[in-house]
Amino acid sequence: MVRVRFAPSPTGFLHIGGSRTAVFNWVFAKANNGVFILRIEDTDAARSQEQYLDEIKSSLTWLGMDWQEEYFQSQRIDLYKEYANKLLAKGLAYEQDSNKEGVTGKAIIYKVPKERKIKIKDLIYGDIEIDTAEIKDQVLIKSDGMPAYNFACVVDDHLMNISHIIRGDDHISNTPKQILLYEAFGFPIPYFAHLPLILGKAGGRLSKRTGATAISEFKAMGILPDALFNYLLLLSWSPGENIELVDRFAAIKKFKLESVNKTAATFDMDKLLWLNSQYLKNADADKLVDLIMPVISQKGYNPQNLNKEYVKKVVKLFQARMNTLNDFPDWADFFFVDEISFDEPARNKLKNRDCREDFKNLLERFSKLEDFSPQILEKDFRDYLLEKNLQSRDLIHPLRAALTGKTIGPGLFEVVSLLGKEKVSQRLRRAIEI
Numbered sequence: 148m149v150r151v152r153f154a155p156s157p158t159g160f161l162h163i164g165g166s167r168t169a170v171f172n173w174v175f176a177k178a179n180n181g182v183f184i185l186r187i188e189d190t191d192a193a194r195s196q197e198q199y200l201d202e203i204k205s206s207l208t209w210l211g212m213d214w215q216e217e218y219f220q221s222q223r224i225d226l227y228k229e230y231a232n233k234l235l236a237k238g239l240a241y242e243q244d245s246n247k248e249g250v251t252g253k254a255i256i257y258k259v260p261k262e263r264k265i266k267i268k269d270l271i272y273g274d275i276e277i278d279t280a281e282i283k284d285q286v287l288i289k290s291d292g293m294p295a296y297n298f299a300c301v302v303d304d305h306l307m308n309i310s311h312i313i314r315g316d317d318h319i320s321n322t323p324k325q326i327l328l329y330e331a332f333g334f335p336i337p338y339f340a341h342l343p344l345i346l347g348k349a350g351g352r353l354s355k356r357t358g359a360t361a362i363s364e365f366k367a368m369g370i371l372p373d374a375l376f377n378y379l380l381l382l383s384w385s386p387g388e389n390i391e392l393v394d395r396f397a398a399i400k401k402f403k404l405e406s407v408n409k410t411a412a413t414f415d416m417d418k419l420l421w422l423n424s425q426y427l428k429n430a431d432a433d434k435l436v437d438l439i440m441p442v443i444s445q446k447g448y449n450p451q452n453l454n455k456e457y458v459k460k461v462v463k464l465f466q467a468r469m470n471t472l473n474d475f476p477d478w479a480d481f482f483f484v485d486e487i488s489f490d491e492p493a494r495n496k497l498k499n500r501d502c503r504e505d506f507k508n509l510l511e512r513f514s515k516l517e518d519f520s521p522q523i524l525e526k527d528f529r530d531y532l533l534e535k536n537l538q539s540r541d542l543i544h545p546l547r548a549a550l551t552g553k554t555i556g557p558g559l560f561e562v563v564s565l566l567g568k569e570k571v572s573q574r575l576r577r578a579i580e581i
């Protein structure tokens with residue numbers, strides 16, 4: 148039975164590294180009909196915070212991960228004591244008075260056997276051998292009564308029946324210490340799989356600037372959870388055949404720990420944005436509307452303009468060109484505001500050529516159309532150009548500027564059609580006035 152755990156400490160937000168670890172554990176559990184456990188390592192009371200715990204959980208949920216069991220180390224303190232006492236009783240550990248002033252408790256310390264070689268059989272890295280001469284005696288229980296990380300980790304991984312320990316390779320140096328403890332207790336040793344480091348694009352560790360960003364910030368940037376999930380998978384794994392778009396279901400079918408790369412992964416924001424654009428393009432419009440509604444409802448638009456069916460039509464016009472959800476209100480605001488504002492290039496387009504006469508004529512022609520579909524609108528517009536012996540660029544750009552306040556956007560006649568007769572007339576009238 149595959150049982151894996153994600154074991155964050157609630158001393159900071161969940162970011163790229165932690166969520167990648169969670170994703171690999173989750174996918175591996177699903178791929179093997181196993182159990183994914185959330186274990187909160189909150190024994191550092193001074194640094195653990197409720198707000199981090201909430202953020203970690205809501206980010207996991209946002210990314211679409213569920214867990215079947217949940218534990219808090221802070222509720223298991225007696226258990227760690229009990230297990231440390233077992234090693235004391237076996238003569239494998241000793242007590243030591245605290246050298247800290249005012250602390251009266253005794254620490255429990257594990258005697259590391261000398262001249263032993265510890266072999267880690269890592270499913271990703273292969274075999275790693277460490278000489279115990281390099282390992283100092285290990286604190287199990289600190290003099291304040293709290294367990295040390297390595298000790299609590301071993302006791303929990305054993306009691307929780309963890310079959311595979313999948314975590315970042317920053318823990319490789321802890322693994323031999325943990326294996327020694329498994330041996331001291333006589334516990335079976337689980338499989339280990341250490342995930343390679345994630346570097347920033349310019350090399351070096353991830354920094355705030357290069358992606359050490361809280362998952363909640365990616366959400367705020369308008370990244371889709373499925374796109375981020377896909378991106379996290381690609382940070383040291385690939386489904387092969389140069390495939391990059393791999394959703395959770397495909398990943399569950401194909402994932403093998405043995406096919407995780409050992410070489411460091413690189414966090415690349417541009418690639419994440421590209422993936423996001425692919426997910427936006429392929430997204431079901433109804434689902435996209437549900438994600439976009441909260442984004443646009445904060446923009447102060449007239450609520451009458453936010454009818455769901457209408458928003459859906461606008462979304463369909465833009466979804467193939469968006470990189471983030473936040474692009475949508477930036478680009479499509481002219482569909483939702485009552486009075487548009489003109490950007491600089493649009494103002495220039497309107498100044499370059501006096502289109503007042505043409506706008507007046509188009510206004511009249513458009514208002515007579517019974518069918519306001521893009522095809523009919525375009526035909527009518529082309530007929531007008533022919534009549535007046537005009538080039539399409541003479542009028543197409545000013546018309547877009549007058550109706551949208553911008554010089555770029557989706558197909559003009561789709562825009563005109565969706566804006567509708569009333570808004571188009573109003574805006575042409577206003578453009579003529581100014």
Ligand code: GLU
Binds near residue numbers: 153154155156318
């Ligand atoms: N709390 C540890 C961390 O966040 C867990 C490490 C482990 O998975 O064993 O790094």
